[in-house]
Amino acid sequence: MVRIGVVGGGQLARMMIPASINLGFDLAVFAEEEGSPADLAVSQVGNYREADELEAFARTVDVLTFDHEHVPINLLEALVEQGHKVFPPPQALELTHDKIVMRERLAGLGVPQPAWFTVHSRSDWDRAVESLGGSCVAKVPTGGYDGKGVRFVTEWDDISDWISQGPVLLEQRMNFTRELAQLGARSSTGEWATWPLVETRQVEGVCSEVLAPAELGAKESELAKGIALKIAESLEVVGVLAVELFHTDQGIFVNELAMRPHNSGHIFTELSATSQFEQHLRAVAGYPLGSPHFVAKCGAMVNVFSRFDHAAWVVGDGISSRVKVHDYQKAPREGRKAGHVVAVGESQSPLLASARETARKLGDARYDD
Amino acid sequence: MVRIGVVGGGQLARMMIPASINLGFDLAVFAEEEGSPADLAVSQVGNYREADELEAFARTVDVLTFDHEHVPINLLEALVEQGHKVFPPPQALELTHDKIVMRERLAGLGVPQPAWFTVHSRSDWDRAVESLGGSCVAKVPTGGYDGKGVRFVTEWDDISDWISQGPVLLEQRMNFTRELAQLGARSSTGEWATWPLVETRQVEGVCSEVLAPAELGAKESELAKGIALKIAESLEVVGVLAVELFHTDQGIFVNELAMRPHNSGHIFTELSATSQFEQHLRAVAGYPLGSPHFVAKCGAMVNVFSRFDHAAWVVGDGISSRVKVHDYQKAPREGRKAGHVVAVGESQSPLLASARETARKLGDARYDD
Numbered sequence: 009m010v011r012i013g014v015v016g017g018g019q020l021a022r023m024m025i026p027a028s029i030n031l032g033f034d035l036a037v038f039a040e041e042e043g044s045p046a047d048l049a050v051s052q053v054g055n056y057r058e059a060d061e062l063e064a065f066a067r068t069v070d071v072l073t074f075d076h077e078h079v080p081i082n083l084l085e086a087l088v089e090q091g092h093k094v095f096p097p098p099q100a101l102e103l104t105h106d107k108i109v110m111r112e113r114l115a116g117l118g119v120p121q122p123a124w125f126t127v128h129s130r131s132d133w134d135r136a137v138e139s140l141g142g143s144c145v146a147k148v149p150t151g152g153y154d155g156k157g158v159r160f161v162t163e164w165d166d167i168s169d170w171i172s173q174g175p176v177l178l179e180q181r182m183n184f185t186r187e188l189a190q191l192g193a194r195s196s197t198g199e200w201a202t203w204p205l206v207e208t209r210q211v212e213g214v215c216s217e218v219l220a221p222a223e224l225g226a227k228e229s230e231l232a233k234g235i236a237l238k239i240a241e242s243l244e245v246v247g248v249l250a251v252e253l254f255h256t257d258q259g260i261f262v263n264e265l266a267m268r269p270h271n272s273g274h275i276f277t278e279l280s281a282t283s284q285f286e287q288h289l290r291a292v293a294g295y296p297l298g299s300p301h302f303v304a305k306c307g308a309m310v311n312v313f314s315r316f317d318h319a320a321w322v323v324g325d326g327i328s329s330r331v332k333v334h335d336y337q338k339a340p341r342e343g344r345k346a347g348h349v350v351a352v353g354e355s356q357s358p359l360l361a362s363a364r365e366t367a368r369k370l371g372d373a374r375y376d377d
Numbered sequence: 378m379v380r381i382g383v384v385g386g387g388q389l390a391r392m393m394i395p396a397s398i399n400l401g402f403d404l405a406v407f408a409e410e411e412g413s414p415a416d417l418a419v420s421q422v423g424n425y426r427e428a429d430e431l432e433a434f435a436r437t438v439d440v441l442t443f444d445h446e447h448v449p450i451n452l453l454e455a456l457v458e459q460g461h462k463v464f465p466p467p468q469a470l471e472l473t474h475d476k477i478v479m480r481e482r483l484a485g486l487g488v489p490q491p492a493w494f495t496v497h498s499r500s501d502w503d504r505a506v507e508s509l510g511g512s513c514v515a516k517v518p519t520g521g522y523d524g525k526g527v528r529f530v531t532e533w534d535d536i537s538d539w540i541s542q543g544p545v546l547l548e549q550r551m552n553f554t555r556e557l558a559q560l561g562a563r564s565s566t567g568e569w570a571t572w573p574l575v576e577t578r579q580v581e582g583v584c585s586e587v588l589a590p591a592e593l594g595a596k597e598s599e600l601a602k603g604i605a606l607k608i609a610e611s612l613e614v615v616g617v618l619a620v621e622l623f624h625t626d627q628g629i630f631v632n633e634l635a636m637r638p639h640n641s642g643h644i645f646t647e648l649s650a651t652s653q654f655e656q657h658l659r660a661v662a663g664y665p666l667g668s669p670h671f672v673a674k675c676g677a678m679v680n681v682f683s684r685f686d687h688a689a690w691v692v693g694d695g696i697s698s699r700v701k702v703h704d705y706q707k708a709p710r711e712g713r714k715a716g717h718v719v720a721v722g723e724s725q726s727p728l729l730a731s732a733r734e735t736a737r738k739l740g741d742a743r744y745d746d
Contacts, residue, residue, distance in 0.1 A: 009687055009706070026395030029417070032685060032704025032716070048398070048417055201698075281647075281699060295691055299698040303672050303721070316401060318378055322664055329570075329668040330650060335401025337378070347401070352672070 010293045011036060013065055015056050016075025017044030019336040019345065020269045020285075023277070025049050027286035033293060037075075038065040045336045046075070059083050066092045073247060073292045074268050077104040078151075095196060095246035095292040096267040103243065104267050107177050108149040114262055117242055119235050121262045122254070123180040127171065133164050136178045146170065147177040155213020182261060184254035188222050189272035190232040193248045193287040194240040196294040201287070202233050203280055203300040208252065208272045211374040214343075215271045217364075218309040219356060220279055221302065228260055235262060248273065248288045271345075275309040276300070278332050278350045307352035308360040313372040315340035316347040320369050331366045346371050379662045380405060382434055384425050385444025386413030388705040388714065389638045389654075392646070394418050396655035402662060406444075407434040414705045415444070428452050435461045442616060442661045443637050446473040447520075464565060464615035464661040465636040472612065473636050476546050477518040483631055486611055488604050490631045491623070492549040496540065502533050505547045515539065516546040527582055551630060553623035557591050558641035559601040562617045562656040563609040565663040570656070571602050572649055572669040577621070577641045580743040583712075584640045586733075587678040588725060589648055590671065597629055604631065617642065617657045640714075644678040645669070647701050647719045676721035677729040682741040684709035685716040689738050700735040715740050 010033050014021045017039025025048060028035035036051040037044075038061075044050060051068065054061040056079050063086075066072050071093040072084075084098040103110040111124045125136035127146075137144065146167045148157035160181065161167055170176050187210060192202035207222035208215055224232065236251045250270035252263040273284035282290075282298030290297050316335040321327055328351070335347045349366045351359040367373035379402050383390045386408025394417055397404035405420040406413075407430075413419060420437065423430040425448050432455075435441050440462040441453075453467040472479040480493045494505035496515075506513065515536045517526035529550065530536055539545050556579060561571035576591035577584055593601065605620045619639035621632040642653035651659075651667030659666055685704040690696055697720070704716040718735045720728040736742035 022398060025398050025417070029391060029394050030701070030703050032687070032702075032706050035417075048394070048404075278650075281701070296693040296696065296698060298701075301699070318401070324665040327665065329665060330670070332399070332650070332667075333401075334399050337401050 009034065010071065010295075011069045012289060012293060013038065013069030013072045014046070014049075014075050015062070015065070015072065015079055016040070017046040017050055018075045019045045019338075021046035021049070021075040022336060023269065023274075023283075023334070024285045024289060027283060027289050031286065031289060031295075033289055035289075036065075036069050038062070045338055047337075057083070059086065063087065063090070066090075071095055071292050073288070074101075077101060077266070077268070081105060093196075097244060097246065100243035100245045101267055104265055106149050107147050107264070108175060110265060111177065111179075113243070114239070117238055119238065119262055120231075120259060122182050125178045127167070127176045127178045129171070130164060133167070133178070140178065140180050143181045145179045145181050147179065148173075149175065149177050155210075158213055182254040182256055182263075184256045186222075186255050187263065188224070188232065188253040188255050188260065189218075189270070190236045190251045190253060191248060191270065191273045191276075191284060192233070192236045192240060193284070193291045193297060194245050195291040195297055196246045197296075199291075199297050200237060200240060201297045201300050202236060203273070203276055203284075204302060205229060205232055206272055206275065209375065211376065214345075214374075216311050216374040217360070218272050218275050219360065220275050220307050220309075224255070224260075228255075232260055235260075239265065247291045248284050271311070271348075274334070274348050275307050275350055275352075277334075279304055279307040279352045304352040305354050306356045306359065307350060308356065308363045309348055309350045310360070310363040310367040310373055310375070311345055312347040312349060312367045312370050313374060314342050314344065314346060315371045317370050326369045327366050328362045331362055333366070333370070343372075378403065379440065379664075380438045381658060381662060382407065382438030382441045383415070383418075383444050384431070384434070384441065384448055385409070386415040386419055387444045388414045388707075390415035390418070390444040391705060392638065392643075392652075392703070393654045393658060396652060396658050400655065400658060400664075402658055404658075405434075405438055407431070414707055416706075426452070428455065432456065432459070435459075440464055440661050442657070443470075446470060446635070446637070450474060462565075466613060466615065469612035469614045470636055473634055475518050476516050476633070477544060479634060480546065480548075482612070483608070486607055488607065488631055489600075489628060491551050494547045496536070496545045496547050498540070499533060502536070502547070509547065509549050512550045514548045514550050516548065517542075518544065518546050525582075551623040551625055551632075553625045555591075555624050556632065557593070557601065557622040557624050557629065558587075558639070559605045559620045559622060560617060560639065560642045560645075560653060561602070561605045561609060562653070562660045562666060563614050564660040564666055565615045566665075568660075568666050569606060569609060570666045570669050571605060572642065572645055572653075573671060574598060574601055575641055575644065578744065580745065583714075583743070585680050585743040586729070587641050587644050588729065589644050589676050589678075593624070593629075597624075601629055604629075608634065616660045617653050640680070640717075643703070643717050644676050644719055644721075646703075648673055648676040648721045673721040674723050675725045675728065676719060677725065677732045678717055678719045679729070679732040679736040679742055679744070680714055681716040681718060681736045681739050682743060683711050683713065683715060684740045686739050695738045696735050697731045700731055702735070702739065712741075
């Protein structure tokens with residue numbers, strides 16, 4: 009029996025509960041506040057930025073993993089020094105904490121990515137813009153998520169407020185045709201397994217829909233899997249790795265990384281024999297990985313924003329009995345991810361329509377027709 | 378949001394947890410002791426035979442349902458009188474508490490079942506045996522499960538110890554070719570949905586394996602579904618109903634009933650778009666039912682007895698990455714159900730072989746080759 013500790017009590021920790029029930033693992037969650045989505049498995053409530061609280065939690069579990077990437081790396085390094093198992097390990101997690109570190113490390117691995125510059129000053133800006141052209145993407149290297157901390161910029165004044173806080177990552181603005189995600193998992197034993205590639209759709213920088221599988225030429229598909237494997241092995245990632253990719257006329261380029269279950273992988277709960285939550289738990293526990301093969305031909309996942317309206321569901325109008333629903337039991341708030349729905353079957357287009365209709369009924373759905 | 382209370386903390390309550398997480402229902406379990414399989418959702422520990430404890434639990438939930446059929450019917454009737462929702466309702470549950478009541482009610486519904494007699498005395502026995510022939514099945518009407526309280530009998534002395542405790546049900550011994558189970562669910566709104574028929578295999582009266590779907594002629598398939606619907610509607614069952622059937626050269630006959638998720642339906646977690654646990658929660662909450670269609674062509678479920686050996690699993694030898702495992706986290710004990718494994722796909726025979734091999738590795742598997 010293994011006891012897995014999860015730092016963070018959000019929907020990702022919540023969705024690890026069903027997997028832990030099936031696998032017979034004990035799950036313990038360190039949440040920031042009472043009443044979190046992962047409430048059922050919460051064993052400690054407090055501040056994960058406090059070393060003593062984090063250490064107290066680590067002492068109650070066999071292995072520590074994460075619902076988010078906000079735990080300070082130095083605290084995790086201290087836990088590893090004390091002999092605790094921390095997966096993914098701090099040196100890998102660092103890439104998801106700091107986008108400049110990520111670009112540097114990916115460059116070192118020779119992985120295709122947008123051209124990029126670190127901007128500390130006006131003169132850095134001038135050099136970067138000369139190389140990247142007039143329109144770029146600026147990113148605060150740490151703490152951003154779901155489109156926060158990201159701007160399309162053309163002038164120095166667009167980032168001068170950020171520069172006063174620290175360096176800014178400036179990237180080439182990619183003229184992409186679509187966005188993709190390659191997910192895989194690496195066990196602490198070194199075993200590696202990937203799911204088929206998926207297409208992700210964002211609205212205002214926030215993932216709104218996922219379609220699977222994403223069709224891609226054999227050569228680029230192999231490249232996507234190869235990129236994920238190279239990152240996983242080089243950094244000794246343990247757990248789920250999500251590689252977000254831009255697909256352009258020039259090929260595929262790495263946008264961002266996540267080293268935990270990721271919104272782009274929610275669809276696997278219904279579409280694959282092994283969900284990303286089950287795979288993550290198996291990986292960090294050092295168990296054999298489950299088969300990631302698809303059990304249906306294709307599927308669509310649509311996020312439900314703002315609220316999850318049970319009253320609308322009970323009425324049932326517009327909610328197909330074939331669409332599977334996931335309610336995160338969060339308090340309603342405009343724009344927050346409140347749940348998601350998934351439809352799997354034989355034909356992409358009606359599945360997407362059905363999932364959208366359900367999501368619209370239950371809360372807000374966001375998509376461009 | 379609905380809060381569902383489950384009396385009993387066994388593996389059936391445990392497996393309702395993943396469904397409640399997805400659906401966004403609150404689940405509360407009234408367990409008999411600390412450390413039950415459903416531990417994560419336990420909100421009260423005590424004796425469900427004590428009216429005040431049961432009532433205290435009922436007051437904390439919106440609807441009461443069950444992990445087992447051992448709660449005294451008169452206590453449930455009192456809860457209904459107090460205005461609590463109890464699903465399935467006591468008048469339906471009574472058939473699963475008392476096998477003589479079941480035979481009487483099924484006879485009233487005109488449902489095909491083995492010939493049967495209630496035996497109070499030696500003279501009853503003589504009359505029954507004359508009609509049923511020399512070899513019969515005797516059953517203690519209440520409290521039996523998993524083969525307990527059931528005997529093949531030929532002589533009065535075989536049941537004289539039971540008779541001193543109360544009446545005994547004597548049934549015709551069916552010369553069946555196989556055993557089947559028809560599962561369905563009825564919502565408190567009256568909605569009804571059935572899964573395809575499954576074949577169950579018992580060893581020494583205990584379910585050891587389930588194969589799905591069971592092939593049966595169209596006429597008898599319709600009859601099986603019709604029997605389940607008739608029982609569900611006549612008795613106003615709410616929740617999952619499992620109708621165990623004998624298949625003989627003369628047709629199908631009802632063996633026993635369960636009005637809760639049932640071992641014969643564990644396979645639906647992987648094989649159907651809607652698990653029996655999700656369907657049970659939807660039904661007792663009055664939500665629309667999920668689609669019970671199969672997501673793969675066929676599947677096999679094999680119970681794991683006595684223990685669930687994680688050490689054997691980590692080594693992995695003989696455990697297919699495609700077989701899904703369910704560990705109930707019970708203390709090891711010879712012959713107890715400790716978990717189950719499921720394989721789904723295209724071809725029954727290799728799936729069964731793979732599931733058996735996994736079950737054998739993790740604990741004891743029981744089957745006749």
